[in-house]
Each structure stands twice: as structure tokens, then as C-alpha cells.
Amino acid sequence: MTPERKDETPDELENGVLTAGSIDTAGIGLIGGSTAQVDVDLPSLTADEDDLLTEEELLAEADDLLGDRPSNHPEDTVDAELVVDAGTGPQPISRREAHHLGDHDAKHAVERVHTRTADVPLQSRRLGEFEGGRESSDLLTADRLLDPAHVVRPEPEGGWQHFVYSVTGHRVNLGDGKRARARKELDRRIAAPLGGGAKFVPILSRKGGVGKTTVSTLLGMALADARDDRVIAIDANPDRGTLADRIGRVSGKTVRDLVRVRGEVVGFNDLSSIVARDETRLDVLASDADPRVSEAFNDRDYHDVASVAAHYYSIVLTDTGTGIVHSVMEATLQLADVLVVVAGLSVDEARLASETLTWLETNGYEDQVRNAVVVLNTARPGTPLVRASELEAHFGTRVRTVVRMPYDPHLAAGSAVSFRDLQPATRQAARELAATVVEGLRILASA
Template sequence: MSLPRLPTMPPPYAATPPTPARSAPSAAQPEESGTPVVRHRPTGPGLPFSTPESVPTIDPRLALALGKPLRGDSVARRTGQSIRRLTSSASQEVAEETRIGRELQQPVTTGRVIAVTSIRGGVGKTTTAALLARTFTHYRHDPVLALEADAALGTLPVRLGAESVRWSCAELAHILTPSMQLTDITGYLVPVTGGGWLLPASQGRLGAPLDIRSYRTVTLALRRYFAVTVVDCEALPGEVARTAMDTAHGRVVVAPLTAEGVGGTRIVLDWLAQLPHEALASTVVALTSGTPDLNLDLKTATAHLRETGVTIVHLPYDRHLAAGGPIRTELLGLVTRGAATRLAAEALQRAVQVR
């Protein structure tokens, strides 16, 4: 079951519309396979990079070992959900889905940047960023970008189903010019199956971390072309993560449903309350369950974090997400799909309120 599509609405994004690629030195044209290949590389000072090679996101030897992806809900759970739907009010469910869908389609005057971070790795930060990017791409009719700002072997390309990556965030920072059109920019990005674009942080190798200057250059330039940019940040207190949380329009803090996870996230929320631009008011917490058994009472954890005034959205355990690999929306559990949609709507609602 895929996410429901709403009737087509007028394009809400007032950014530079796509135009035919020009013969400028910066233009990049995709091959028939869809892999961006740079035909003409910009020349001039400050361009130390040669055209990078395309690198697979998963070693071919491991790709052969991938099994069939699991469904998020077991057969027994799907059966129970079908029975409950027969006895519940379908009109109320449709009305709620329509309301959330319209929130996700609301116009934005300038590109909105939503930063996703956490207090440590392994809590579902990248998975949450991928879910947000896929949700925005599904509902919106304007360009959506997933930007990876964690160069330490980040897995956002894998989660979004990219087979290979080429240009990185740091490399693109040296190439961007104000005269570029959307068609020029997308030649350096990875097209995501199902829609949207991806800019990875690295080519799957250990390298220097993304620097603050490159991050600022890329995000400030690309928000001209994309209605929504979802940034998968490094974990706090990394410098780029702190910068991203300080400069983004909307913020999502991913917190594991454990005592130490909730406690550490509360410290982060108290820090956000001290930042300018009403940072805490534009923050949503994604409370994630990494196992089917709750390690901490959900109501208690939610109440503790809500004392700061933020909205909490619980992302439940999902077999499909827990298995790793590319996220296929149609295989997500019913509750997971609903939670991801609500999280995206809450994050965007706060992001559009920031001027």
C-alpha cells in the first residue's frame, strides 16, 4: 500500500523554474541510464577536483547477498488492521489524511531547509531523514533535495536506493555559480527513484569531514532551486550539525526511546532554547523505537520532552526499516507511514513560519 496522492494543486514553489540546459561550461547532461555525467567541467581558480568517478553505494559482492525486503507489518498485524478498518470510520481517516496532505503541499516563498540530527549515531537519524525526503517528494509538486552532511560513511544514499554516487557536497561547493539553472545543478546530483534528488557527503570512503564553509555555500545556493531540502547532519555536538541546527528553518531531533536517549535529547532541547531565531519553536522530536519491545514508557518519555514545548512524533519499530537497505514506502508498516507523514507535516509547518 503506497501513500495516498491528493489531487494536483498549482505549483506552490516560487523559485527558478526548470529551463533547458544551456551550453555553459558548468552544464551537465545525464546519460540514457540516468547517471549524471559531466560533459564540461568548469575551469578557473579554486577548482582542485578532477571529475570524480561513479562509485557504487553497496559493494557488488554484498549486493548479491541481499535478501528479499521485509514488510514493516507481519501478516497477523496486517490482518488485524484490515479488520479494524472495517469497523472504524473511513471518512475520518480520509479527512485526516487530506488535512495532513494539504499541510505538506503548502506554498513556500523561498526554499526551506530542515536539518535532522541526534545526540549519537545508530538511533535512526539517517532513516528519519530518508523518510522525510520521500514523504516530501510524494506530496509536493516542486523539487525536493536530500542533502547528506555526514561524511563519516553516511548511509543516506543507500537508504534512498541510489545505486552509485559521484559528486559530493564539498566538491559541489567549489563549482556552484550564481548563473546556474536547475538543469545545470541536477547534472551533479543523484536522481532518486520515485522522485527527488540526492547530494551525498562522500563517495563512500573515509575522508575529511565536511567543513562549515562548504556546508553554508551549498545550502545557501541550492535552496534557490529546491522547495524543501532535508539535511542529514552528523550527530551532535559536531560543528556542522551545530551550524545546521542554528541556520535551518526547521529542525528534527531524533531521540531513541531509552532513558539515556531521552535524557540527552532534553539537554539538546535546552541548548536550542538558547539559540536565536526561535530555534526551539521550529523543532520537532522524532522518538524512535529500535526494537519491538519498549525500553521506556512512551507516555513518560513524551511528557518529559514536551516540558520544553516541542512536538513529539513517535516512529514505531518497523521490520522493513530495521532490516536496513533501501526504503520502499509500500513496504512500510501502516502506523510507520502515518507517523512519517505527520512528522514531515509538523516539520514543514514550523519551517514555513520562519522568515
């Protein structure tokens, strides 16, 4: 028996969703302020006739809206809900009302029905409810999904740890030894990501012979060996630099060649034919060694070289000359992010390094000095005549970090440097210097 239905005026629209006080008269609310009123006379329905259509039936019904094919369902079957984009959001309407839509709106109805996913219930929803509770793919992390009991741990490093791992048939894994953990932690510090563009790190010294080029080489090798991005060391000595002599491979090209063809460099392959790369993947750009060139490398040349390097490298090291007031030095300091100042272990060498810091502070580089690194380089064998601890205490009051570089006969020869052949203490000091420089760059980026 058909239940009696009272004739009432439509209830007020709430949140742009169709509501009706009577089944005889319904209002379609469109967000944006306009409301279309449609009077519909519907026959009485039994409970069985009031079921919603399946999604497949909805798709077929929506396709009928764009063509002249007769619907597979009588027009007066009601309450199959479609979604029409009215320009400001999805609006639910009945199938009877959808038959009276224009072609434009009907087309949107078909598109919206076809894009509905199977897990979305076929019912009206308030705006904002469609994305509720859904997770994005980035939440499916390994820590969340993998059972720790079944995660295969890597083979441990360390004598005792590896012995236990072997004799137990790989069932007992004690983890890495103390030394291996320290090495991996240092690797992590050196390889820490650097945001933004290329970072410039000049290596300075006002006195020759203290090991500035050697420190530039060791720093570049330690960075390139542990990092995944590209690192280049530029020999910006306006006279005759020897940075390229410290790596085992040479390209025969110099900074002068890059200045000459800078406008033709359109990719890294063009640049790779000019730089030289060593076994650690450090690229080196040699200084101009042609004695017939009358014009020395100047600030304009450095800016040209630096602009090209910044396109292809994350870290640009600059082995500078000893002239603090030279135009190349001025251009270098203008681009500097972190300064590395090299001091020798003698009274006059230490004083010159300290005076270099004073000159920088009084010429507008106070912030760079506070974030700088001083390297106490031991260039001669035997016990130094000055107390390194006192030098470390002095420079510690002026810069962020002081690093000691020990004497190494492999470096004292002045020939090509193999990072693998260095003494462990020298290699460790170079890696500590690299980690300190990266931390300084990250501090600068976060400031």
C-alpha cells in the same frame, strides 16, 4: 423657432470638466491650474441639429485633425466630444475647439478616441468615474459561476460509498469515507504553500544508532511524495554518512563534487546529474565517501552546498553528524528554520536528546527549540523498556510537537527504503511528521 439665449459669463469649472453658462462662450479647463478661454460664435441650432455624433463619426473626425483632409461634417456642427490627455487627466472639448489644437494634442485626441470601448457612453464624465462598477477577471471564479447542481463530483473513495455509487449508475455520490477524508486532509497539510525562499530543516541527534538518518529519509520521502515543489536531503555528516544508501538509486556523486563544480551550476540540469532521486521525487546529495580525502566536510563547504540548493529547492533537509560542536553543525544551525531532534527509546538516548535541547537553548537557539519537533524513534522490535508516554510528556514541555515513529522491519534491515512498502502505521507517522514540519515553517513565516 430658435430659442433665445442669454449672454452670461462662463460658470466656474468643476473638477476639471467643461461647463458653460452660455453656448456662445465656453471655457476649457485643464487640470493643473491653467485654463484656456475660447470665444465661439455659434449659430442657433434646432433640436435635430444638436444630436451627438456616433463613435465611427468621431473616429473619422479625430483622424481629420492630423491630416489635411476636409472634414465630412461642417465645422460649425457642434458638441461632438473628444477626449484630450492634457498631462494630468482626460479633458472633454468640442469638435470646433479640437480643430484649433496643435498637432501634439491632436495626436493624443486620436489615440484616446480609438481606445474608447463601445460600452463607454460618449459623454463627459467626472474624473474617477471611468472605472466605476467594473470587475476584474479574477472575480470570475468557479464557485461563483458554476451551478452546484451540475458540478461533477469525483468518484468517492471508501468501500460502502463506492458500492452505492456503482449500483446507482453514478447517480448517488455519498462522498469519501472517513479514512479517505483524513488522508486527503493530511495531504493538504503537507502540501501547504511556503512563501519566501528555501526552508532549511536539520535533523539532529547527539547519539548514533537512534535512527537519525532513517528519520531524515522518511521525512524527505513524505514531503516529496505530497508536495509539488522540490525537496532535497543533504548528507552533511563530516565523516561517512549513509543517507544515500537509503534510497534505491545513486548518482555516484557526492557533496564534494558539488563543492568542486558549484560555480558551473547554471541550471537544474547541472545539479540533477549530481543528486540522486528516488520514486517519491526526493533528491539526495550523498556525503563524501572517499577514504583518501584528508580534509573533512566543513562549514565552508556546507555554506557552498546550501547556497546552490537554495536556488532550486523549496525545502532543504540536512542529515547532520553527531558532533554538536563541529563546524558543520554550527553552519547548519545558522540556516535552520525548524529543528527535528531524534530520540531513542532508552534512558541514555532520551537524556542525550534532552541535553541537546538544553545546549541549543543556552547557545542562542531558544526560539528554534520552542518551534522544534522531537521524534521518538522505535529502532528495535518488541515492547520498549521505557514508557514512551512519559518521554512524550517530558519533551512536550520543551518543544512544539512530539511524534512517535513505530518499529518497521523494512527499515531495520538498513537497506534502501521504498516508501510504498512501509507498514501503514510507519507511513502515516512519516506523513504526520511532514505535516508538522510544514506547519512549523508556516508558523515561522507568519511570525
